[in-house]
Amino acid sequence: MVEQERQRRLAEPSLHACVQAVKQFQQQRFARTYADLLASPRYAAAARFFLEELYGPGDFSGRDAQFARVVPALVRLFPEQVVQTVLHLAELHALSEQLDGEMADVLGASPLSSLRYVQAWQTVGKPERRQQQIDLTLAVGASLDHLTRKPLLRQALRMMRGPAAAAGLAELQRFLEQGFDTFKAMRGASDFLGTVRQREQDLAAALFAAAVPPGTDCLPSDGRLGQLP
Template sequence: MRFRRSYADLLAHPRYTGAAQFFLDHLYGPGDFSRRDAQFARVVPTVVRLFPNDVVSTVAKLAELHALSEDLDTRMAEELFADGCPISPEAYLQAWQKTGMREQREMQIELTIQIGAELERLTRKPLLRQALRMMRGPAGAAGLTELQSFLEVGFDTFRAMKGADEFLSTVDRRERTLCDALFETSILGRSAKENSDLAQIRRYFSA
């Protein structure tokens, strides 16, 4: 929900709607990634053996992002549900600040942007799409169907966008701005900037 509100303009943009939806579905969305998560626990060694060399670094970053996001999400959930109170934007803000780990939050953003840049780079290799298609059978046999789908959909989505620089720079800028606001804003709204940031946080994280 938060990503959809933050990027309503990109989701509605003819050129960027596919990439924005891909980020929502595969990197920011509320979907159940349990099957993909289980794959990531063992994914990189298998990818080195099975997949084209061009995609190995992309998958390594994806596995790193997954592990980091899972850790941060778990810590956030522990804070959010600790007292049994309803989840509100203010509760989310306090849980974020109690969880801390600002360096890891910034790395989470950096990895997300790097993965997007890697997918865009892969689209410049015209033979790679055919190679990925040929990997469906081996990937399925190895239990890597979720990863295979991510790579194929990501490749096709970023190729259709025909240039990802503006899209990725927009996501990077907005995510870093929001991250800063979540760390630096008081729920008391002690300044005009804090009041503005708090209003934005309420808009993004309201039910």
């Protein structure tokens, strides 16, 4: 699914540019929503990890290609505890790419603004998929947090660098090691993940509920929408 979406964007440069604009907008929104966590000595690294690895506009084509063969390779190469983490990541990334593509289809070539973003969000709709996106984001975080409770797993991950590189899974290896170290340093992720859940659900509800009359050029007066860029 992700590869088909990528090929569709490559065939339409304007669509690709619009998807990138959506991703950049969403990354900026995340930075505004979690400015306090990004400034927190305890939570800054985890917030930055989410910002760059789950919300960023970066090129994840290498990681996408690895997802295509992820299950057999993981079962063969990685410790059992790691498999579920990567499956959550693969599912989240596939869903996010699909939703971003649908948002871009609605937006077209028009400049992206907060108002246009709200309108596109409502046109794409499907609250259950947005909730699934939130749930999967939290599942990735919870899985990484769970891995940090396995005393020997960090050493096992380090030993997997060579085999993972040989199997073409270097990007996944990097993600896992960085995620493990980031969540280990946080010393418990419950409060962090609870904050993310609450704020993401509140914003999603505000975006779906926003009343945007035809012809208007102003956002509704809902304070929750003030975090949009």
